[in-house]
Amino acid sequence: MKHEVKIIEPTELWYLQNNINKETNKLHHPTKSIPFVQQVEIHLENSGVVIQKGSLHRCIGQLTYGVYKTDNRLRDIWVSLKTDTEFNAPVYKGIGKVYLEPRQKGNFLHYTSIDIVEKEQWEFDDGVFQFCSDNVVLGAKRLKYKQMLGSNDGRWRLAITPLGGQKATVVASTAAPAKVISLNRGEILIADYDMVKGYTNGIHEDYRKLGHFGRGGGEGYVWIYEGEGKLLVTENEGMGLG
Structure with a gap:
């Protein structure tokens, strides 16, 4: 699983209709905001990805669709109730590309790819997790009272660990x-x-x-x-x- 973060600019027609010289005002115009968007493109090569429910924009390729499941369905429901990770999070597998919902200028995020090795567990703030490889176990970590006072994460955080003997990848986003x-x-x-x-x-x-x-x-x-x-x-x- 690999990903790219692309910045997509307006069409040539948009520049013409708004009477903007693309060559001299591509990034900034003194009187009009130019509507760039940011979109994540995930490349799959006989691999899988777990994404946040509702974050899909489109996908193409030899792909199969499923939902995230472990051997403990009650835990899956518990994680969805206590963290920002939705119950029945979508899983896409195969060969192809998965595109996430574009973000408008002013709401761009910075994406960081993290490799998780065997027996390593990552705990993330609420809203930081974006997507990960499908060879993981998602859990919930309860915060202590003092931790709750200093954050906006509520009482729980998302915890991710790879399946036994494997290495996983998770992509986090931050402002x-x-x-x-x-x-x-x-x-x-x-x-x-x-x-x-x-x-x-x-x-x-x-x-x-x-x-x-x-x-x-x-x-x-x-x-x-x-x-x-x-x-x-x-x-x-x-x-x-x-």
Whole structure:
């Protein structure tokens, strides 16, 4: 499973009808917004993909359609009730292309592909998961009370792990550019905003006050990550850099 994120611009006719010179005003016009859209294109080569329910725009190829299932149907229903992943999430398998719903300019996302190795589990913030290979088990991770206070994820987060002996791929989306970093044993990450959008088992997350009674630098409540594993982080979120 591979994917491309494409930016699609208006047709030649649109430029003519709106009296805009495409060569000089392709990206910006002083008085009129040019309606670019962003669309994800997933390429399948004898593979499968699980996508969010309702996110399909179109597909083409030698493909079969199904729904995500494990050997524990009650767990599947539980995951759909407690996270943003829908019950009966669509699965497409075979050879071809799957296109997701386009996003209008102003609502573009940054997509990050993450490989998940055997016995590794990723836990993602609500709304971060977009699609993944079909060789996974989806679960739900309950948040502690302090974690709920510092996030908008409710009481549960989505947890993804590959099937035994396999490597899976998941694609996450964030409003700001994201990357995967490693945290080694003995290291600590402290952030004064919701910088971490996902992390692996082995990482301990806490949301607590830095110091008490005026001591500790005056930062108030911060996110703290310790342990050993990987994290999906957005370092420049809130900087207005797009």
